[in-house]
Amino acid sequence: MAVFSPLTSLKGVGPKRAAILEAEGIQTPQDLFDYFPRRYLDRSTIRKIGELRDGESVTVAGTVLQARIEGSGSGRSRFRAVLDDGTGSVELTWFRGVRYFASGIAPGDALAVHGKAGFFGGRRQMQHPDFEHLGVTAAEGLLQGHTDYELFHTGRIIPLYSTSAAMKQGGLNSRQLRTIVAAAFERFTLGSEENLTPDIVRMHDLLPLSEAYREMHFPSSHERLEAARTRMKWTELFYTQLLFALRRKELEKNRSAPALTHSGEITRRFYAGLPFTLTGAQKEVIREIYRDLRSARPMNRLLQGDVGSGKTLVAMFSMALAADNGLQSAFMAPTEILAVQHYLSLKRWLSPLGIDVALLAGRQPKRARETVLAGLESGSVTVAVGTHAMIEKAVSFSRLGLVIIDEQHRFGVLQRKALQEKAASPHVLLMTATPIPRTLTMAGFGDLDLSVIDTMPEGRVPVKTSLVPENAKKRVYEALRREVESGRQAYIVYPLVEESEKIDLRSAVESYEELSATVLAGLRLGLIHGQMSPELKESVMDRFRAGDLDVLVGTTVIEVGVDVPNATVMVIEHAERFGLAQLHQLRGRVGRGRHASGCFLVHAPLSGEASERLGAMAATSDGFRISEIDAGIRGAGNVLGREQAGMVSGLKIADPLLDALLMQSARKAAFALASEDPELEKREHVMIRSCYLRHYHDRSTLADIG
Incomplete structure (x- = not known):
């Protein structure tokens, strides 16, 4: 397609500039369109020169009456021009780049300039203003209050682009990028490059993509800019969630897990032996997990709960159900101290039920380790608790059906995957005691079902x-x-x-x-x-x-x-x-x-x-409230951590913390589409399929290891 042509097809982009841009990941005109401004300056108000007030930053337009270099010596020279619009005149002065301005501005030129007005000796002045050449008709129109002329550097809301050190060294600044982007819009038409269906655009009241791109780079008003940003954010969030939705459908279609349909003696005895009452949140989460485990679809669930909320007890109910169905459970923790803590706790609760709980850690005595390995392979060990030692090749399970990973953010994706591959398709429960705001959870873990324990056990005295x-x-x-x-x-x-x-x-x-x-x-x-x-x-x-x-x-x-x-x-x-x-x-x-x-x-x-x-x-002391504050201070990526931040940090314009309503809307639309057409085969979804395969399909998510 034309928008994926080489950058050298654009006016003003030769091989040298193209190489600089390509080093920044900008290889095609489409990449330019996707290189959104970092912020904007409002220069849209055109003022008459005779009405200028001291200290205000404004845009004026007129004809150059005088233009000359003044002073002598490279350190003391300056370029001065006088601009007149019929209501008055203003002196324009540049102390740097004197010869550049002298070669580009001459008497008779029509200019639009933007700068800070000042007065000296009764004369209006602007120092180092931005300027743009206008045709005579445009200049006259601006003086009469018309602003529908194509200005790129003054007289409108001006985009400011990020420029790296390499770009600056190569002579590419924000102003030149504006010119190159403008050339791309002049050269290519984006009307045929829509990436959402007409129904989706209409249902969610979104701008057409071509309009949104133009308004993002050259806004005609603040209202239109905001509408463009909404369109781009919604689309970005939609495709992120579509990735999760399609991979979940693929998981449901291609994998089957053992259905834990038998809730028997072990589960009943475990519940009956509790010396306290479960909280309402714990009961609800156990119901959610049991619904998953009774299905032949692999459970892929994230359990969030504040410190001390009782997540481990919920995990033990899951292990009891697995044991009732003749299956083993693996419980992996990130440190030996935590693994031992869990081992002692699980052994205290589960051993009286006839469940053999074993510890597998890195520095066990050889004989103890061999005994555990033999028990796992024969099936006599029902629950294994351990650290990274459980993912070693020597570890083999007889009938592993449930994998539980505590403080999952401390493990890499490949480590989690290695444990899950100890069985054909086990049920997976990830747990974290570091609460994550719900919108960040949707952004970073959209392919997982979410359970939350948001109340503390009775009798706890607040710290x-x-x-x-x-x-x-x-x-x-x-x-x-x-x-x-x-x-x-x-x-x-x-x-x-x-x-x-x-x-x-x-x-x-x-x-x-x-x-x-x-x-x-x-x-x-x-x-x-x-x-x-x-x-x-x-x-x-x-x-x-x-x-x-x-x-x-x-x-x-x-x-x-x-x-x-x-x-x-x-x-x-x-x-x-x-x-x-x-x-x-x-x-x-x-x-x-x-x-x-x-x-x-x-x-x-x-x-x-x-x-x-x-x-x-x-x-x-509310962990979820603290996580929201933490996210506001540190940002989404840092809160989720290196492993989980990939999807969030991959967002170019949307912010899941600030755009929660857009996230929910986009997620609902994406999951509805995946349910309706999981292969994106329908004719009306061709453009969505094309965009998805080009930009999103290869991204890594937790569904890859589900």
């Missing part, structure tokens, strides 16, 4: 969070000592392990030694950090769980998975160095029992962003 300046932390340690003396336990967390030459923070190791000898002398302190061996870390954790240690000093290695109900104090040193998600996870280590708990955020003097983060922590 009180306090901001404490560095110079007032003595009272924090006094409060900590009082809690320990009353029988409770505490955490102290630092952001570093070793001294950094660049960041003036004390390490956990040095602080542990200092606290043991001073303010916390006489208490039983333990130290844990990432550079310790797994065996040593687990030994320290065992002592803390057993109550043999009063205070655990460490780094963020205790961020997830440490469950000690007797711990009631969390002290986070240098809290301003942590992100919101980390702070929320750390706070979640306390308040897990029946005792009142406190979290102390000890901080240095705060910057604006750090103050906003810590203020949010003190204001709310």
Whole structure:
């Protein structure tokens, strides 16, 4: 198609410029059309020169009466022109690029110029204004108030384009890009390049694509620009969601999973043995998961729940149902500490039901590892809990039916896929204790069904969070000592392990030694950090769980998975160095029992962003609200993390946080289309199929590993 011709087909683009643009990913005129402006300047108001006021930025048009170089020497020369429109005149002065302007502006030329008006000695002036040559008719029309002339640099809403260092070095600035884009619009017609059906465009009140492209680059009004942006955002979100919808249809069509239809003795005994009542949210999520597991379609579900909301218990119901149907479950966690924590918890709950739970970690004794491997292969081990060690080739399951991945954002796509490939087509449950705003979930995980546990178990006492300046932390340690003396336990967390030459923070190791000898002398302190061996870390954790240690000093290695109900104090040193998600996870280590708990955020003097983060922590304990604030501060991509941000960061113009309503509308339309025509074979969907295959089909999503 014409719009995919070489860039050199455009006026003003020779081989050198084409090479510069191609290095930036702009290889065709279509790529130029998709290179949207980063922002706009409003220069649409044409003023009469005689009405100019001091200090206002305006556009004027007129005829050049005088034009000359003044002064001598390259450092002191300037180019001055006088522009007149019949109501008055204004002096235009350029101190740089003198010879360029001298060669391009002459008496008699009709110009439109934009700049900041000033007065000196009673004369109107503009210094370094932008300008554009006009035909005589255009100049006369502008003076009479007509603005329907094709201006690109002045006299309208002006697009400003991002230019890289390489583009600037090659002589390509925003003004020249405007000229090249204008040449592309002049050379090519976009009317035949529509990528949505007429019904979709009409139903959602969208601009035709050709109009939207032109308004994006050369807006005729602010209203039309906004309509164009809506069209481009909606289309982008539609195709993102269509990708998810079609891949889900493909998954349903081509894969079948074992249907777990038998809810038997194990499930009944597990439920009957609970010493507490499930929350309404837990019950609803269990129903959602059971509906999936009873289907022959592979479950592909994301379970979100705040810290301490009871996700693991929901996962155990899933494993009990799998065991009732004679199938094995694999539970993978990102760290050995978390894997051991889950192993101990699952063993405590499931072993009395006759379910053999085994741990598979990286540094197990050879004989213990061989025993677990043999049990998995024979089927005598029903539930395997482990780390990355479970994806090794030596690990073989007899009848794996359910895969559960905790803190799934810490695993790469290939790691998740490797575990799932231990069976032909297992059911998959991904879990995260880092809540993600719903619109971001749709953007990054649109091919997954979503379950949310949004209430906490009854009896939980909210954790009180306090901001404490560095110079007032003595009272924090006094409060900590009082809690320990009353029988409770505490955490102290630092952001570093070793001294950094660049960041003036004390390490956990040095602080542990200092606290043991001073303010916390006489208490039983333990130290844990990432550079310790797994065996040593687990030994320290065992002592803390057993109550043999009063205070655990460490780094963020205790961020997830440490469950000690007797711990009631969390002290986070240098809290301003942590992100919101980390702070929320750390706070979640306390308040897990029946005792009142406190979290102390000890901080240095705060910057604006750090103050906003810590203020949010003190204001709310709602993880979903915190995630929204975090997304607003850090952006969608950072919140989702490197693995999950691919689809979101691939959006050029839409923002799932700001465009939630557009996201919902586009998602509904995409999934409806996928249900109606999963192969996009109908004649009216040919252009959608073409666009999808060209731009979206090869993108990687979580459905690829479903």
